[in-house]
Amino acid sequence: MLQKLREKTSGWIATAILGLLIVPFAFFGMESYMSQRVDTYVARIAQPPSWWASAPRVWPITYLWKIEDIDAAAYKERLETARMRMRAQQGESYDAKAFESVENKRKILDTLIDDRLMQLATKRDNIVISDAQVAEAIGKIPDFQVDGAFNTDRYQMLLSTQNPPMTPRSFEAKVRDGLMDDLIPSRIAQSAFVTDTELDRLMRLLGEHRDVSYVNLPAPAADTSEVTQAQIDAWYKAHAAQFHAPETVRLEYVEVDGSKLAPPVVDDAALHKKYQEQIAKSPSGDKREVSHILIAVAANASDTEKKAAEAKARQLADMARAPGADFAALAKANSDDSGSKAKGGDLGWLSKGGMPGTFDDAAFAMQQGEIRGPVKSDFGWHVIKVNQIQQGVQRSFEDMRADLEKELQQGGREQAFNELTGKLVDAVYKNPTSLEPAAKALGLTVQTTPAFTRTGGPGIAADPKVLRAAFSDNLMQDGTASDPIEIGPEHTVLIRVIAHEPERALPLAQVRDAVVQAIHADRQRKAAESAADALLKAAQGKGLAAAAQAAGLAVADANDLVRRSPLPSAQAVEAFFNLPRARDNKLSMGKALIGGSYMVFELRAVRDADIGQVSAQERTQLRQQVSQSTGMQAQDAFVRAARAHYDIKVAEDRL
DSSP, X not given: OHHHHHHHTSSHHHHXXXXXXXXXXXXXXXXXXXXXXXXXXXXXXXXXXXXXXXXXXXXXXXXXXXXXXXXXXXXXXXXXXXXXXXHHHHGGGOOHHHHTSXXXXXXXXXXXXXXXXXXXXXHHTTOOOOHHHHXXXXXXXXXXXXXXXXXXXXXXXXXXXXXXXXXXXXXXXXXXXHHHXXXXXXXXXXXXXXXXXXXXXXXXXXXXXXXEEEEEOOOOOOOOOOOOHXXXXXXXXXXXXXXXXXXXXXXXXXXXXXXXXXXXXXXXXXXXXXXXXXXXXXXXXXEEEEEEEEEEOOTTOOHHHHHHHHHHHHHHHHHHXXXXXXXXXXXXXXXXXXXXXXXXXXXXXEETTSSOHHHHHHHTTSOTTOEEEEEEETTEEEEEEEEEXXXXXXXXXXXXXXXXXXXXXXXHHHHHHHHHHHHHHHHHHHSTTOSHHHHHHTTOOOEEOOOBBTTBOSGGGGSHHHHHHHTSHHHHHHOOOOOXXXXXXXXXXXXXXXXXXXXXXXXXXXXXXXXXXXXXXXXXXXXXXXXXXXXXXXXXXXXXHHHHHHHTOOOEEEEEEOTTOOSSOHHHHHHHHXXXXXXXXXXXXXXXXXXXXXXXXXXXXXEOOOGGGSXXXXXXXXXXXXXXXXXXXXXXXXXXXXXXXXXXXXXXXXX
């Protein structure tokens, strides 16, 4: 038996089999069979060797290709940056669900892939970023400048306050990578140009004038012909996506509305005490119109961060005192006070005691037009400007009684609102799966909403913050109560999803009438288009005027139209200018669907713009716009073309 085994394993066939087994061991190594490998990349870029750019992507030549992985950490960093940017841009309208969609995540990943491709391209072509270019780029960053010039101390201080802190070397490496990512695309974009001939032609087209005749066709009679069951079935099958019920939720909620709370009773003793406080704060009753710039400092800020904020406030104060300085513009560009930033820092008229202590003391010690800062408060550092001073006369107690009572009642209502809201939140957190026990304990009412979609509904369902919370995964899946949602001043709600219906296809029996209406509407649309086609065909043979007269329709003329003409309508003018010019003595005609009805039109005359009337400045502006647009198109085309030289694999399940 052993002799037979030896004979079977010593022939040429056995030798060939052994040779085939050696190949994978040579490429993979024994460790590939002895250990497991877990891939964590979100995208893998395979690049052919530089000495064989056309190397095929086939085994075993693929082992010559260079592999570049984009790992999950780099992707998550890019994703978080995009999330923060979108939140800042969209504010309350930010839609977390839309941002987390697979389509949006893939779009963000594609930008990261493109950046990595540009890095590979620069390395492949042996392009380097010099130290001088890095230094120049850093020197242009405004945050590192003092009085318009780069400041080394400020540069190092701000890097140390990053989370996590950065060294100059690591920041310079990051800047170098960014310059390398952008080097080739930006140079391609900057290389775009427009010739004088191209510019002249474009200006003639943009300033073109047209004379048009047109006919508005009446809507055809409503379709009342029979619709068979087979037609209904076929339409429903072909347009199934149109007959879906959208995703809906239904809520229960408890609201605390400060305006509906009973005002507290105010006695004379409290009124007199308040009056004496007012007199002590502002004996003369002076008022001041004040603007400010706030450089916010977080409560847990480090000493370095506090010093940086103070330095920035001092710099802004110096800039505000400079001759001709625009305080409002500085506030809009730099203030961290979201309430006054858009108004140029304007806080309106203030009475003594209307602001925190140090701010109040400074403002009421200043002269009209004076700028003072930095002034420290619990919120950070302020630069203060007194715009106007209004001298006042102290009012008597009886004159101020109504205002004092209103102020005390408002303060008492605010306190009652805050206390009630706090108690409600505490009670709900003890039993987050129902609002009823907490509401009952506090004498509040649990209300419900009708089912509504992501576009909103009546009442609180129209508030964007309520919509975001209602359609969040946590509330829809867990059935627990939300955190308090502020939907207005002293107006808060807590909500809980009590019913959730995902998007679903509606059965034919339920939408039969809608299907029949859609078929009738389609027939009516086709009839309208057929009538327009018939008129257009007749007009091409004998002219629009004759064809319209034969059909009993009126022709209207629109002369000397330009691209921005508002009449007969923006849609119609766009259709007129999309029509090619007449050639070979043929009439230039077209049709368009305008506002639900068809229009047939004829281009009677075209006149180019007189470019001799265009100023040099207008030519320069147009040249820059076209060059920029052309450059961006060339840049995008280069990036798309670069993808063809690489093999890119995306791990969709890791996004």
